[in-house]
Structure formats: structure tokens, C-alpha cells
Amino acid sequence: MSSRDPQYDVLFEPVRIGPVTAKNRFYQVPHCTGLGWLRPRMVAALRGMKAEGGWAVVCTEYCSIHPASDDLPHPYASLWDRGDVKAHALMTEQVHAHGALAGVELWYGGARTANLFTNEVAVDVSSRPNAIGAPYQTRRMDKSDIRELRRWHRNAALRAKEAGFDVVYVYATHGYLLSNFLSARTNTRTDQYGGCLENRVRLVRELIEDTKDAVGDKCAVAVRFAADAGGGADGDPVIGEQREMLALLAEYPDLWDINIKDYSYEMGVSRFVKEGALEAYMSYVKSITTKPVVTVGRFTSPDTMVSQVKRGIVDFIGAARPSIADPFLPKKIEDGRTEDICECIGCNVCYIGDSKSVPIRCTQNPTISEEWRRGWHPEKIAPKGSDSTVLVIGAGPAGLEAARALGRRGYQVLLAEAERRLGGRITREAALPGLSEWARVRDYRVQQIQAMANVETYRDSTMEANDVLDVGADHIVVATGARWRADGVGRFNDTPLTEFGPPAQIFTPDDIMKGRVPEGATVVFDDDHYYMGSVVAERLRAEGVPVTLVTPENTVSAWGEYTYEQVRIHRRLLELDVHIITAHGLTAYDGRNALICCIYTGHVQSIAAEAVVTVTARNPDDALYRTLERRIDAGIGDTSRSLARIGDCEAPAIIASAVFSGHRYARELDTVVNPDNRIKYDRVFFEGG
Ligand SMILES: Cc1cc2nc3c(=O)[nH]c(=O)nc-3n(C[C@H](O)[C@H](O)[C@H](O)COP(=O)(O)O)c2cc1C
Numbered sequence: 001m002s003s004r005d006p007q008y009d010v011l012f013e014p015v016r017i018g019p020v021t022a023k024n025r026f027y028q029v030p031h032c033t034g035l036g037w038l039r040p041r042m043v044a045a046l047r048g049m050k051a052e053g054g055w056a057v058v059c060t061e062y063c064s065i066h067p068a069s070d071d072l073p074h075p076y077a078s079l080w081d082r083g084d085v086k087a088h089a090l091m092t093e094q095v096h097a098h099g100a101l102a103g104v105e106l107w108y109g110g111a112r113t114a115n116l117f118t119n120e121v122a123v124d125v126s127s128r129p130n131a132i133g134a135p136y137q138t139r140r141m142d143k144s145d146i147r148e149l150r151r152w153h154r155n156a157a158l159r160a161k162e163a164g165f166d167v168v169y170v171y172a173t174h175g176y177l178l179s180n181f182l183s184a185r186t187n188t189r190t191d192q193y194g195g196c197l198e199n200r201v202r203l204v205r206e207l208i209e210d211t212k213d214a215v216g217d218k219c220a221v222a223v224r225f226a227a228d229a230g231g232g233a234d235g236d237p238v239i240g241e242q243r244e245m246l247a248l249l250a251e252y253p254d255l256w257d258i259n260i261k262d263y264s265y266e267m268g269v270s271r272f273v274k275e276g277a278l279e280a281y282m283s284y285v286k287s288i289t290t291k292p293v294v295t296v297g298r299f300t301s302p303d304t305m306v307s308q309v310k311r312g313i314v315d316f317i318g319a320a321r322p323s324i325a326d327p328f329l330p331k332k333i334e335d336g337r338t339e340d341i342c343e344c345i346g347c348n349v350c351y352i353g354d355s356k357s358v359p360i361r362c363t364q365n366p367t368i369s370e371e372w373r374r375g376w377h378p379e380k381i382a383p384k385g386s387d388s389t390v391l392v393i394g395a396g397p398a399g400l401e402a403a404r405a406l407g408r409r410g411y412q413v414l415l416a417e418a419e420r421r422l423g424g425r426i427t428r429e430a431a432l433p434g435l436s437e438w439a440r441v442r443d444y445r446v447q448q449i450q451a452m453a454n455v456e457t458y459r460d461s462t463m464e465a466n467d468v469l470d471v472g473a474d475h476i477v478v479a480t481g482a483r484w485r486a487d488g489v490g491r492f493n494d495t496p497l498t499e500f501g502p503p504a505q506i507f508t509p510d511d512i513m514k515g516r517v518p519e520g521a522t523v524v525f526d527d528d529h530y531y532m533g534s535v536v537a538e539r540l541r542a543e544g545v546p547v548t549l550v551t552p553e554n555t556v557s558a559w560g561e562y563t564y565e566q567v568r569i570h571r572r573l574l575e576l577d578v579h580i581i582t583a584h585g586l587t588a589y590d591g592r593n594a595l596i597c598c599i600y601t602g603h604v605q606s607i608a609a610e611a612v613v614t615v616t617a618r619n620p621d622d623a624l625y626r627t628l629e630r631r632i633d634a635g636i637g638d639t640s641r642s643l644a645r646i647g648d649c650e651a652p653a654i655i656a657s658a659v660f661s662g663h664r665y666a667r668e669l670d671t672v673v674n675p676d677n678r679i680k681y682d683r684v685f686f687e688g689g
């Protein structure tokens with residue numbers, strides 16, 4: 001029986017959306033999974049898990065209506081033929097099994113798709129260059145193209161209905177075809193689809209009407225639409241014509257799914273954007289339409305959600321990332337277990353799946369994408385396979401997650417941490433500029449562990465090999481992390497720099513995180529290419545240190561492109577007066593000058609610097625593991641015990657990998673795993689027509 005706090009009751013009211021009713025206000029907005037049409041069983045199980053977790057509406061990712069809208073290598077969904085209908089039916093069945101509605105975001109990419117896979121010509125409002133840099137242009141749509149597009153959309157809607165969807169989208173934002181028709185800037189047509197506002201909204205209105213006509217008896221029609229015209233400062237929207245457009249279309253669809261023009265703000269990383277950031281953009285929306293409204297804002301606090309509903313800003317709490325980090329978020333609120341919510345940290349690692357065409361993963365939720373292929377459930381885990389005791393050494397992200405999941409399985413767990421504070425790299429990194437929300441990785445796990453009588457935590461407990469063996473645990477798992485290198489070795493330099501010193505003027509991110517900060521002009525050599533180089537630079541600027549950031553990549557924080565934060569990072573560094581030098585590697589430093597070398601020409605230049613910070617590679621902190629391995633191999637102590645290393649101690653990587661590694665260790669202990677094939681492989685259906 002539900003024991004939720006009555007103040008959250010409003011979140012569990014049913015809401016009518018045209019011909020269907022959502023059982024509560026929790027709405028998983030469309031989001032990619034890196035699975036799309038390529039992995040139907042994996043995506044079905046992933047969405048089904050959200051429904052099981054209490055989301056009343058669970059949507060697909062963007063779903064192509066026709067081969068002329070192909071976005072590979074980014075794995076979109078598709079509704080092109082009967083095979084697709086069959087694939088989507090796997091999802092809708094699982095969503096319906098838990099009393100939720102299934103939504104599909106019908107999509108035509110226009111100038112944002114080059115159709116590299118299908119080789120079809122993309123069409124758009126005019127002959128426009130591909131918007132994401134491919135050397136292709138669209139064909140300007142003539143009347144027959146518009147008729148064809150409407151037919152494709154209608155047919156896709158019919159297939160959606162056949163596949164069992166309850167909510168069918170017209171997708172009119174995010175720079176895809178329909179936004180180009182809406183915008184006065186991009187729509188230069190002089191026919192009935194261009195010019196005045198009524199003409200520019202015509203195609204969207206026709207698609208809403210077509211979709212209602214085709215499937216409106218059974219399916220609700222939703223429109224995804226931007227509340228602002230773009231170009232405003234963060235949180236200070238320029239609404240422009242969007243208000244009038246919304247007014248013209250206000251009562252046509254059954255639901256408005258409202259977002260904004262700037263995707264890097266809508267889906268902003270927590271370093272730059274906080275919870276509920278779209279509120280200012282939403283100020284007018286509910287006053288214009290009587291239809292239910294959903295928006296997003298990385299909502300993880302039930303109090304914020306209630307406030308948004310009660311103040312009349314939204315009817316539904318839309319979520320992509322919070323539903324990825326914790327598919328059971330609604331259920332936990334309903335069950336009065338808000339302290340068990342695993343809150344999204346706003347790192348956007350989940351976006352890498354789409355960017356790199358691989359299954360979505362999440363820093364907080366190691367089970368995402370593993371529901372079908374490994375049979376992992378975020379809230380359920382097999383009971384222990386023996387009465388063994390497990391000693392986990394190191395309480396960073398891997399060690400904490402291993403201890404949490406082993407504890408859930410019922411093992412007797414001893415968690416030893418050398419420092420007073422738990423969290424390892426999480427605690428250190430969360431103190432860097434903008435990263436405070438990352439502490440949630442630690443806090444969630446510590447909070448869970450503290451409630452388990454079978455997990456004992458020992459702080460200030462540096463363990464030598466003898467101490468470890470003396471504990472007598474059946475299983476030893478070493479999670480001692482990694483340390484940044486100070487010798488220049490990384491991607492650019494394979495071997496330690498020979499002219500590099502003096503040591504007192506060389507710093508690593510570990511030094512900066514410990515508070516050992518240089519005082520004079522400093523070169524930050526970022527050969528890591530993710531966030532660390534830029535946050536170190538930001539930290540130094542906060543101390544007034546002049547910084548030159550040097551990177552062998554062509555852009556700052558190049559990997560940040562995959563997490564959709566690269567542009568914001570670059571902007572932040574420019575605002576902070578960080579001098580940026582791209583396409584150069586560090587080759588030497590003598591205490592006064594750093595020598596850097598152009599990756600293209602080999603040309604060397606000298607930069608005066610009183611210090612260098614090397615953000616290059618890390619060394620696994622695995623000395624304890626290796627000593628234990630030798631001792632156990634030599635038969636010293638009880639050789640029946642197992643020894644493993646996890647997380648950065650095994651292979652330094654992103655935090656999500658450390659959490660995954662700890663989780664996998666816990667899942668697999670005392671189970672039989674086929675070493676040649678740990679996972680099931682998903683494949684598409686083929687059925688023409
Ligand atoms: C991994 C990922 C994939 C996304 N894919 C889509 C998509 O296919 N279609 C879409 O309209 N929005 C997509 N979005 C944007 C989300 O719908 C949402 O607007 C954004 O993430 C902000 O909501 P949140 O703060 O709840 O994450 C995606 C977001 C994420 C994190």
C-alpha cells in the first residue's frame with residue numbers, strides 16, 4: 001500500500017490527454033537510447049522498466065517516418081515498415097503491462113539529416129545546407145513534396161497505432177524540418193507555406209489534423225514545440241513569434257510538450273544549468289492553451305515538481321535524464337521512499353550513446369541498457385550465492401557501488417576507506433567548479449549502505465597486504481582508484497618527457513584538488529580531452545592565476561561534444577580569459593618556458609610559464625592489488641579466497657565506468673558467467689511491407 005507524503009498527492013492525479021488518460025503526472029519525454037531501430041529488444045526492455053517504475057507516459061526516441069529521414073550513425077527509431085511495427089509492439093506491450101501509455105515521436109529531419117545510410121535526398125523548406133556540417137544540401141519542397149511528406153507522416157501514424165502507441169507526436173522543434181517552416185529566418189517561401197505567421201504554421205497544423213484524422217480515435221496527438229525564439233541570455237528568454245504561433249495552434253493537439261531553442265540549455269549539464277531552468281520560458285504557455293502541458297528541467301526533487309504543478313506552470317513533470325538515472329523515481333515518491341531516489345547528476349554521459357552510436361549508459365544507473373541483454377533490473381538483484389564475506393578496499397565510485405549492490409544481495413561486506421571522507425574521486429571532483437551535483441554519486445550510495453546492517457564501513461583505514469589477509473574475508477575486491485600522471489605521458493607523449501621540471505612547478509589535477517595550486521602564469525596541458533582540463537583551468541582562474549590551456553585536439557574538451565557541453569565549456573573559458581591554444585602538444589618545460597609543438601607542422605613555440613598542470617593520463621593505484629596477487633599466488637595465507645580489482649584501479653575511465661565495474665562485480669559474484677559471451681546480442685527483425 002502506498003505511504004506517500006500527502007503533499008505529493010497532486011503528482012499522482014490522472015490527467016486526460018485527448019482520448020487517453022495518463023495515470024499520473026510523470027512523463028518520460030522522448031529521449032534516445034543509442035539503440036533505436038537497431039536493438040528492438042533492448043529498447044523495449046529499457047522503456048518497459050520506466051513503466052514498471054511508475055512513469056505514466058513513456059516515449060520513444062525520435063522516430064523516422066520515412067527513409068528520407070535517416071540519421072545514422074545516430075541510432076533513431078523508425079516506423080517505415082511492418083518490421084518496425086513488430087519491433088515497436090515489443091515496447092508498447094511492455095509499457096502497457098504496467099498501466100502506462102506509450103508515446104512515439106514521429107520525426108522528419110530535413111536539413112539536419114544527410115541520409116548517409118539510405119542515400120535518399122532530404123527535403124526541407126528551401127534548398128538548405130546540411131545543418132550539422134555534411135557537404136549535402138536539401139531539395140526545396142514543392143507542393144508534391146509537401147503532399148508526400150503529409151502522406152508519409154500519416155502512414156507512420158497509422159503504423160504507430162498498429163504498433164500500440166497511445167500518444168503520437170508532431171515534432172516541431174530542435175532545428176528539424178518543421179522548425180524551419182515555422183521560423184521567419186529559415187522560411188523564405190512565398191507560397192502558402194511561407195511569409196505570414198498563418199502560412200508558416202500551416203504545415204504543422206496540417207500534420208496535427210492529418211494525425212488526428214488518421215489515429216485520433218485511439219491516440220492522443222502531442223506537439224513538441226519551442227517556447228522561445230532563441231538568442232536570449234540563459235534563463236532570460238526572447239519569446240518572439242513563438243507566443244503567437246502557439247496561440248494559433250493552441251487547441252489543435254491534445255498535449256503540448258514544450259522545450260526551448262537552445263539544446264545546450266534545455267539538456268544542460270549541471271556544471272552550467274540547474275534544476276527547473278526552463279521555468280522562465282514557460283511563463284505564458286499555460287495561459288494560451290487549455291490542453292495539458294509538459295516540460296523538462298532535470299527534475300529530481302518532488303518538492304520542485306509539486307511546486308511547478310501547483311503554480312500552474314505544467315500539468316506533467318517531463319523527464320529524460322531523471323528517468324534514466326532512476327527509472328523508479330515515481331514509484332519511490334509514491335511509496336514514500338524519496339530518500340531512495342537515485343538523482344541524476346547532470347553529467348550527460350547518457351548522451352554519449354546517441355553521439356557514438358552505442359547503448360546508452362548512465363553514471364548513476366549502471367543497469368540502463370542491460371535490462372534485456374544482461375537481465376539487470378535497477379531495483380532487483382539476486383540474493384547472495386553463498387555466506388561469504390567480501391572485503392571492499394576503497395570507497396570511491398566503484399567500491400561504493402560494489403558495497404551497495406553486494407549489500408543488497410545480502411553478503412557480509414566490509415568496506416575499508418583510507419581517508420576520513422568517503423567517495424574517493426567523487427568527493428575530490430565534486431569540489432571543483434560547477435561539479436557539486438556529482439556528489440550525488442557518493443551520497444546516494446552512502447545513504448543506501450548506511451541503512452544496511454550487513455555492510456560495515458571503516459574510515460581512516462589504510463590497508464597493507466598483511467592487514468587485508470588478516471581480515472580473512474572470502475573475497476577481496478580492490479577499488480583503490482588511480483592518480484594523475486606528472487610526467488607528461490598521455491595520448492600525445494608515449495614516454496615520459498625528459499626535459500620536464502622542476503617537480504615543484506609541475507602539478508596534476510590531484511594537486512589542484514588537494515588545494516596545491518600554482519601562483520604564477522600556468523600552462524594547463526589538456527591531453528585528456530574531457531571536462532578535467534577545463535575545470536582545472538576554471539579553478540585556477542578563480543585564484544587569479546593566468547592560464548594558457550594547450551590541447552593537441554582541435555577544440556577545447558573535444559570529448560565534451562558527445563556530452564553536448566563542448567560549446568559551453570569553450571565559452572566559459574573565453575569568458576574567464578583563459579588563453580586557448582589548440583592542436584599543440586607539450587614537449588618540454590624547464591621551469592621558465594613550456595615548449596609546445598604544432599600537431600600538423602611540428603613547429604615548436606615557447607610559452608613563458610611559472611607552472612605546468614598535466615591533465616594527461618592516470619596510473620591505476622594498483623600496488624596493493626599486485627602485492628596481494630603475488631602473495632596469494634605464492635600460497636601465502638588462505639589461497640581459496642578470490643581477488644579482484646574494479647574501477648579506475650583496473651582501468652582508469654569515466655565515473656560511469658567505475659560505477660558499472662563495481663556493479664558488475666557485485667552482480668557476478670558466485671554466479672557462472674560465460675567468459676566468451678557475457679551478453680545476449682540483439683538484432684533487428686526483417687519484415688518488408
Ligand atoms: C540521451 C538523450 C537523448 C535525447 N533524445 C531526444 C530525442 O530523440 N528527441 C527529443 O525530442 N529530445 C531528446 N532529448 C531531449 C530530452 O527530451 C529533454 O528535452 C532534455 O533531456 C531535457 O530534459 P531532462 O532535463 O529531463 O533530461 C534527449 C535527451 C537525452 C538526455
Ligand code: SF4
Nearest residue numbers: 344345347348350362
Ligand atoms: S548519465 Fe548523468 S546526466 Fe545522464 S541520466 Fe545519468 S546521471 Fe543523469
